[in-house]
Amino acid sequence: MLKGKTILLGVTGGIAAYKAAILCSRLVQAGANVRVIMTQSATKFITPLTLQTLSRHPVYLDTFDEKDPSVVAHIDLADHADLIIVAPATANIIGKMANGLADDMLSTTLLAATSPIIVAPAMNVHMYEHPAVVANIQTLASRGVRFVEPGTGQLACGYVAKGRLAEPEDIVAAAERLFRQGELLAGRRVLVTAGGTVERLDPVRFLTNDSSGRMGFAIAEAARNMGAEVVLVAGRTEGMPPAGVELVHARSAAEMLDAVVARFDEADIVVKAAAVADYRPAAASDRKIKKSGDTMTLELVKTTDILQELGARKTRQFLVGFAAETGDIEKYAMDKLQRKIAILSWRTTSRRKGRASTSIRISCKFMIVADSWPICR
Template identity: 50%
Template sequence: MLNEKNIILGVCGSIAAYKSAVLVRLLVKAGANVRVILTEGGEHFITPLTLATLSKNPVHSTYFDAETGVWANHVELGLWADLLLIAPATANTLAKLANGLCDSLLAAVYLSARCPVYVAPAMDLDMWAHPATRANMATLQRHGVTLIPPGNGELASGLSGEGRMAEPETMLDFIQQKLTGPLPLAGKFALVTAGPTYEAIDPVRFIGNHSSGKMGLALAVELHKLGASVTLVAGPGTPASPEGLNRVNIRSASDMLQACLEYYPAADITIMSAAVADYRPAQPAGQKIKKNSPTLTIDLEKTPDVLATLGAQKRPGQTLVGFALETEHEESYALAKLDKKNLDLIVLNSLNDQGAGFGTNTNKITIFNRNGEKTAFDLKPKTAVASDICAAVLRQMGL
């Protein structure tokens, strides 16, 4: 999305300037050509050498470098840029830009730029809430400047509140979404399940499996990046979710069924990647079972089939995706599950493939659609696997 885009990053005098190093690295990694303008105040918090090394371009700070004799042409810089991003943007800089002051190279480039301008404010909560700052920001927005909203959290002053500069990853996502226009899943609602279920034997012990929840979490994050509103139904041990996802934590198969039945009717896309236990103790003990006998017999009963239940309720326009983790007859079992449970796609992974399955950061999958068409993929990180699955979902939906 940012490949070969020319981006000027303005870095002002804020403690948040330390994050600009990460931001430059992310922008370069995304394929952008990055030039940094560092204000006099910014030089107190991060060195030009750091930013020059990461951007692979000299850092500009003044109109004229007396040592090299090089003039930083603000008009040329403004015309070169496809995007001017000021992060961190201090209260002082916002005030200058809003009132057209031109006492720095960054301000001159701002006045010369014909490209979109984004600002990511960074200041203490009282400064951000002050009527003067609010008025300056409103003026900039009337002039067409885009605000990357500050976050809410711990501040350098020791206080906690709004004013914290957005994280570099958040800024990158924000910019990519703005530059690419409407996302393919904008306005869609997605339901994702992740992780294992635990079926109680007694208050202490349970029947479970080795699912880590990493695959389901990666899918939820990818769907969110594509513009969907996402609810993640997460089994025990599923890693923490980023901001923007609605998360429902569950424990048992019955819990998962209840949560899914609540959200499924409104879902456009449902991806059931959780490893739901097939059996549970028929009569869980109310107290901890004592080790008084050399053997223990537990009667098991089937858990509710969450995927089949949703498949039976599927309405026109819904896309339902299931997973099949197999150890033998992989393809025939997966295709039978696809048909029996009324799925649109099924994702097969085999425990016979090294690096696939539970507990790893990688997976190797094969996707089948309702026509039996097969698409096989190499071993990849689960984040990349999530992209492949979501791409198949988009094709299935005709998007």
């Protein structure tokens, strides 16, 4: 999986820096083109010559030491990297990454990077568990940075606890998994909906729900990481949508229906994670509705069921729906599956005297996911 890949290895100043030499060697043996950036602190533990010899490329130390006048080194390195691995990653570099600081060659390159990043922390257990470090790791994880957790064992400070750098073989395996994952949906088109819809009562009021859109965002990001071409149709959401996907805004159920139907024929996989309103106001006022009387009656009309509409239009697409329920999960999910044109088929063969063995195949018009587990019967 690593053959021909350009991997940028960032080495920071911890005692575990000696393992970076082993990691560099393993990556090169796997066929990767490895470029190394070391912080000044890292050079106190291992020499640049060691990593230059193992990588067969010059080691970068100084942002202003431009070796090739035709390019800006930190931008060129970031642009050509298929993957960046920071190992060992100190609390300092993790803090810089989380807060967008760029005061040396490595942090500057990381800030310019668009490739996937794997971080392998190594530090004292109390540092690793400090709220600031925990928060920084969570921030980076929310941005898509992957982590290879440190192991438990004898630390340089004398503690026997969690904090030692993961073994080089484990870090290489994480890199291989990342590239393998990136091929799973290569060439596929994935359409994902996310968030809640907004149904206007008047210019200042609307009906909606508690959906944050984070489930749809996570699915879109995962599909992107697997190599798919992703379209994300988003209603009212919280947080930042993932980068590297086509983002389409659709506030109301009607807008989301139009956006999804317009793109449905080209999609291979459709994941309907949005919480679409079942009803909308029969009429929306173009002015704020003024308060009058002790009660107010709203007339609501049913919206088009997008999932059912797609089920009726489905030709080759794999369609996934979500059932949000407060009880009797399987009952309501199965009812939804049946009402929305579920198609179940099966075949049976037998193995007798060399014939094929018994097998069952079940296919669905679409699949319902209830409480994070799929129902397709």
